[in-house]
Amino acid sequence: MKLTDLYQQFRNPDIIKALAAQINQYSSQITSNINIMEVCGGHTHTIMKYGLKQLLPANINFIHGPGCPVCIMPKERIDHAAALAQLPDVILLTLGDMIRVPGSNGNLAQYRAKGCDIRPLYDPMDALSIAKDNPNKTIIFFAIGFETSTPMTAVLIDQAEKQQINNLLFHINHVLVPPAIDAVMADPQARVNAFIGPAHVSVISGAKIYQAAVDQYQTPVVVSGFEPVDVMESILRIVKQKYNDTAQLDIQYSRAVNYDGNQAAQALINQYLTLRDSFRWRGLGPIPDSALTLKPEFAHRDAEIIFKQHLPTVEIDDHKACQCGDILRGIANPQDCKVFGKGCSPESPLGSCMVSSEGACNAYYRYTGVTNAG
Amino acid sequence: MPAKRYQQVQLSHGGGGKEMNSLITDMFFKAFSNPILESQEDAAQLNLYGQTAFTTDSFTVEPLFFAGGDIGKLAIAGTVNDLAMMAAQPEYLSCSFIIEEGFAIKDLNTIVQSMATELHQSGARIVCGDTKVVPKGCADGIFINTSGVGRILKPGISVKNLQVGDAIIVSRDIGRHGAAILMARDSLSLESELTSDCATLWPIVEQLIAANIDIHAMRDATRGGLSAVLNEWATASNVGIQVDEKHIPISQEVQGLCELYGFEAFDLANEGTFIIALPQDVAEQALAIMKQYCHCDSASIIGHVIKDNKGKVILNTPWGSSRYLDVPQGELLPRIC
Numbered sequence: 001m002k003l004t005d006l007y008q009q010f011r012n013p014d015i016i017k018a019l020a021a022q023i024n025q026y027s028s029q030i031t032s033n034i035n036i037m038e039v040c041g042g043h044t045h046t047i048m049k050y051g052l053k054q055l056l057p058a059n060i061n062f063i064h065g066p067g068c069p070v071c072i073m074p075k076e077r078i079d080h081a082a083a084l085a086q087l088p089d090v091i092l093l094t095l096g097d098m099i100r101v102p103g104s105n106g107n108l109a110q111y112r113a114k115g116c117d118i119r120p121l122y123d124p125m126d127a128l129s130i131a132k133d134n135p136n137k138t139i140i141f142f143a144i145g146f147e148t149s150t151p152m153t154a155v156l157i158d159q160a161e162k163q164q165i166n167n168l169l170f171h172i173n174h175v176l177v178p179p180a181i182d183a184v185m186a187d188p189q190a191r192v193n194a195f196i197g198p199a200h201v202s203v204i205s206g207a208k209i210y211q212a213a214v215d216q217y218q219t220p221v222v223v224s225g226f227e228p229v230d231v232m233e234s235i236l237r238i239v240k241q242k243y244n245d246t247a248q249l250d251i252q253y254s255r256a257v258n259y260d261g262n263q264a265a266q267a268l269i270n271q272y273l274t275l276r277d278s279f280r281w282r283g284l285g286p287i288p289d290s291a292l293t294l295k296p297e298f299a300h301r302d303a304e305i306i307f308k309q310h311l312p313t314v315e316i317d318d319h320k321a322c323q324c325g326d327i328l329r330g331i332a333n334p335q336d337c338k339v340f341g342k343g344c345s346p347e348s349p350l351g352s353c354m355v356s357s358e359g360a361c362n363a364y365y366r367y368t369g370v371t372n373a374g
Numbered sequence: 375m376p377a378k379r380y381q382q383v384q385l386s387h388g389g390g391g392k393e394m395n396s397l398i399t400d401m402f403f404k405a406f407s408n409p410i411l412e413s414q415e416d417a418a419q420l421n422l423y424g425q426t427a428f429t430t431d432s433f434t435v436e437p438l439f440f441a442g443g444d445i446g447k448l449a450i451a452g453t454v455n456d457l458a459m460m461a462a463q464p465e466y467l468s469c470s471f472i473i474e475e476g477f478a479i480k481d482l483n484t485i486v487q488s489m490a491t492e493l494h495q496s497g498a499r500i501v502c503g504d505t506k507v508v509p510k511g512c513a514d515g516i517f518i519n520t521s522g523v524g525r526i527l528k529p530g531i532s533v534k535n536l537q538v539g540d541a542i543i544v545s546r547d548i549g550r551h552g553a554a555i556l557m558a559r560d561s562l563s564l565e566s567e568l569t570s571d572c573a574t575l576w577p578i579v580e581q582l583i584a585a586n587i588d589i590h591a592m593r594d595a596t597r598g599g600l601s602a603v604l605n606e607w608a609t610a611s612n613v614g615i616q617v618d619e620k621h622i623p624i625s626q627e628v629q630g631l632c633e634l635y636g637f638e639a640f641d642l643a644n645e646g647t648f649i650i651a652l653p654q655d656v657a658e659q660a661l662a663i664m665k666q667y668c669h670c671d672s673a674s675i676i677g678h679v680i681k682d683n684k685g686k687v688i689l690n691t692p693w694g695s696s697r698y699l700d701v702p703q704g705e706l707l708p709r710i711c
């Protein structure tokens with residue numbers, strides 16, 4: 001892969017300014033508010049980090065959805081990870097920010113400092129070599145993420161099976177975007193009337209997974225890339241739909257996403273994983289059929305089954321002051337939270353929305369408060 | 375020569391006996407040769423006069439060898455640069471090795487040779503040192519500590535010294551060291567010619583001092599990168615700093631890697647890139663001097679010091695919006711997807 005081709009045109013200032021002008025022109029002819037939910041935290045960050053909101057008219061609002069695996073992970077699942085990591089001869093593997101998310105008794109980084117062997121991976125495939133290099137240990141991959149990262153886990157399971165790497169187990173926490181959208185819209189207070197659809201998720205699953213939302217809630221869904229030009233163009237497409245009073249599924253990120261997605265990846269996922277009856281989302285509560293688990297025939301790789309007696313079963317709610325739930329549902333903004341920036345900051349987060357670099361509170365904390373004056 | 379008999383460092387190489395002696399004389403003394411070191415007294419005798427800067431740093435890097443350098447080069451450049459950033463001419467260094475039993479003698483030799491080569495860049499000398507060998511598993515290959523002293527040629531440079539109106543200059547494209555380490559650490563199969571910026575900065579600083587440039591603050595942007603330095607300055611001097619994204623040099627490789635992992639080049643470590651705050655009217659002159667020197671041809675004025683937004687760093691985007699440039703937090707971890 002050539003590193004240099006990854007981003008170039010997508011930050012062109014002239015294109016961004018031209019898109020902003022068009023958005024302003026259309027929206028000036030729309031009287032109602034356009035409340036766009038970025039389901040995915042990646043978009044939240046693009047909007048905040050590149051200061052895009054400053055370029056947009058006042059009747060466009062953003063609502064930051066439940067689209068970050070770190071934000072929506074309930075504390076009891078972190079406690080599972082911590083319990084597994086404390087077992088003798090276990091190496092716990094996970095991805096990125098997960099090691100900073102507080103469980104009920106500290107985060108995984110703190111457990112690591114106490115001596116647990118916990119490793120954040122850069123590339124999930126490293127799990128295979130770690131398992132091979134440590135034949136006398138049990139390697140547990142704490143698998144997280146939406147449709148995006150699920151295929152990686154499926155590939156890992158597949159390889160572990162084929163290469164008979166028997167010391168590699170899985171704790172599956174993969175969640176699905178459409179049930180989360182339904183949970184958001186089911187709330188009578190829901191204000192959302194358009195969606196920016198996650199890009200990476202859709203590369204795998206295809207844009208088709210949003211069709212139901214478009215039909216059922218009569219909201220535009222535009223599947224968008226993560227660069228500033230992508231997001232601005234997607235907003236323009238939403239505004240145009242509003243102007244024309246239509247609600248359609250649209251793919252802005254067509255350089256990587258199509259309607260059907262990556263069918264080989266979907267097949268591999270279906271081979272090893274199946275729907276979980278219910279998964280408790282942080283802030284949103286239990287949502288049926290909203291997450292995945294290993295199929296029964298792969299129970300020999302399921303850390304949740306094998307170490308069942310070591311895993312806590314208590315469900316743990318957030319700190320009383322924390323409004324992450326309302327934020328994930330789009331009913332509140334980070335600044336509405338009483339402890340935002342005071343009792344809760346990235347250095348000492350009370351809730352996950354402040355922990356994850358893709359979380360809404362974290363993004364607001366880092367990037368808001370700047371004006372163009374100066 | 376006992377050291378040559380071994381291919382790996384043994385515990386006995388730290389034991390104070392024959393093996394240790396031969397390691398020190400055959401490898402270290404040869405590479406770092408100078409009369410003060412070779413006098414083998416309990417402590418080095420130095421002649422110091424005038425205002426002196428003193429600094430220390432320990433180097434633990436994984437991997438030990440990366441594109442553009444290794445832990446040895448880093449251990450010299452890092453400490454020498456800390457002195458240079460105080461406008462102190464690097465003179466005397468100490469050097470301690472903590473080596474894990476079983477470490478390859480060949481690798482140790484490569485590291486030591488690269489330290490010797492890097493010392494030539496500033497003319498500093500290693501005048502004392504220490505070697506410890508620890509049992510396998512007690513260290514990760516090799517740790518190096520270097521301390522250094524140097525004579526301050528131009529007093530008054532300080533983090534507290536930024537003045538409203540000062541120009542901010544960055545000496546070259548940012549983020550290369552952090553990116554190179556990441557590339558080397560991962561089994562990434564990316565095509566890239568990316569190398570670390572790891573380098574000794576004294577030669578260029580010496581030129582700036584010789585030209586009598588009025589430097590208010592100067593700092594190498596190591597861990598925490600450009601963001602960390604600018605934020606530190608804004609807080610310490612109680613001023614605002616405004617920088618223009620379009621003037622900050624970033625190589626395409628670094629930018630590409632950042633895209634892939636969700637990092638920001640502003641947060642990535644550098645090991646041979648520094649930032650200067652100085653009066654606007656001498657900024658062009660400083661830039662001209664810097665550009666003559668290797669590594670600094672992409673030096674650029676990236677912003678200036680303002681009186682509003684005290685303690686904050688503001689980044690202006692090329693399309694007319696702005697945001698805070700915050701300090702990076704915790705470990706740098708890639709985004710999840």
Ligand code: SF4
Pocket residue numbers: 040041042043067068069145146148198200201358709710711
């Ligand atoms: S890209 Fe994936 S992990 Fe990142 S915010 Fe979007 S859905 Fe979440």
Ligand code: SF4
Pocket residue numbers: 321322323324325327334337338339340341344345349350351352353354355361
């Ligand atoms: S500011 Fe902190 S406590 Fe408040 S909602 Fe956000 S994460 Fe929760």
